[in-house]
Amino acid sequence: MVLAEYLIGIICILLFAIFAFKRDALTEEGTLTAIIIGLLVFIFPAAPIHGRIWFSLLAVFFISSFAVTKYGEAAKEAVNKQFAKGSTRDLMQVFANGAGAALVAVIYYFYPLPSVFLAFAAILATVNADTWATELGVLSKSKPFLITSLKQVEPGVSGAISRFGLFASAIGAGLIALSVVLLVYIDQIYFGIAEVFTVIPGGVFNFILFVTFFGIIGSILDSVLGATVQVMYYCKKCKCETERTEHVCGKKTVYLKGIKFFDNDVVNLVSSLMAGVLAFFTFVVMFGY
Ligand SMILES: [Zn+2]
Secondary structure, three states: OOHHHHHHHHHHHHHHHHHHHHOOOEOHHHHHHHHHHHHHHHHOOOOOOOHHHHHHHHHHHHHHHHHHHHOOHHHHHHHHHHHOOOOOEOHHHHHHHHHHHHHHHHHHHHOOOHHHHHHHHHHHHHHHHHHHHHHHHOOOOOOOEEOOOOOEOOOOOOOEEOHHHHHHHHHHHHHHHHHHHHHHHHHHHHHOOOOHHHOOOOHHHHHHHHHHHHHHHHHHHHHHHHHHOOOEEEEOOOOEEEOOOEOOOOOEOEEEEOOOOOOHHHHHHHHHHHHHHHHHHHHHHHHOO
């Protein structure tokens, strides 16, 4: 990578960070975390799939989640207040969505294999699918049901899924998969590097299917973990379940169920890592590397 590319990359990362902070998409600490993740993802991967492609994919995730979060924000305000933290992502939320991607970028520096890149794409497809399902799923007109018991629940409950939410997650995952292919082709046109997809067994079409499939799987895993092990609290005053230790009404909540440190952020991180690992091993078993 030449010096100019480093400079352009770092400027892009800072511009994204300033934009995200100014538009209340990220808190101060969330912005710093995002900058570190952006730098890791941009600097570590080298040939055949360079950091600029990895970072661009991260940018697609950022722009797409920003868009779906802002879309119909007013309509979702009541639901957000009750169950989660609101739409400005803090340190832990950014870490939960970006740590898996950054980790795989560093692994790719040592093992630049197609399967490792696929794991990265699957992780981003999962977090994007999950963001789409979460942000748009609550707008669903029909009541969602719990993924484990299939009982009807209120929108916004962890582990709640709806047909509309599943559709949204498929679009979110598919968007990442398509972006991978487009970005690699654009890179080939501008930089004339070796045909990346000729070294990926199975070809472009299968690659898109793979990434979309594992993004949806990761998003479903997220719902299963959300419905089973995720910690939930109860507000005695409002007589309702919440993910918060202090309810929006100001009253301290009491522990209800789940594993104590397993909050929504940990669920996001674990489900995306699981999707990455599953994608990696499936690819290795099918194609050898
Ligand atoms: Zn309350």
